[in-house]
Amino acid sequence: MQPLRGPRQQRLLGAFKALADPTRLEILRLVKAQTGPTCVCDIVDHFELAQPTISHHLKVLKDAGLLVQTRVGIWSFYVSDPGNAALLEETRGLLA
Incomplete structure (x- = not known):
């Protein structure tokens, strides 16, 4: 089995780590x-x-590409990154 080296694989590993x-x-x-x-x-x-x-945990999730942050004044809001569905499909492909 070959190690995961491409940018997409590194993103996947970052998400798992987060x-x-x-x-x-x-x-x-x-x-x-x-x-x-x-x-x-x-x-x-x-x-x-x-x-x-909590802010630290949110930063880790954001840096892993799992959350998207929006700032409104002093307030921060988070939503799930819409690319998460593709990430799950990629995971399924690696495990098959």
Whole structure:
């Protein structure tokens, strides 16, 4: 078996690494369950963690391409990246 070296494979590995943390997995599930953008304040209210800790987890998810951030004034909102469906299909192809 050959190692994963291309940019798409590296993105996939980054997503797996980001989702290996249970808090980040729950954050992604929470954001995906919303019908619109989710405010960081609402995400913080869902967990018993400090706001800077949640912000760190959100940055990891954003850097992995799993969330998209929008800023409105001092507020940050997150939505699930629409490319996640393609990422799941790619995962299925690698595991087949």
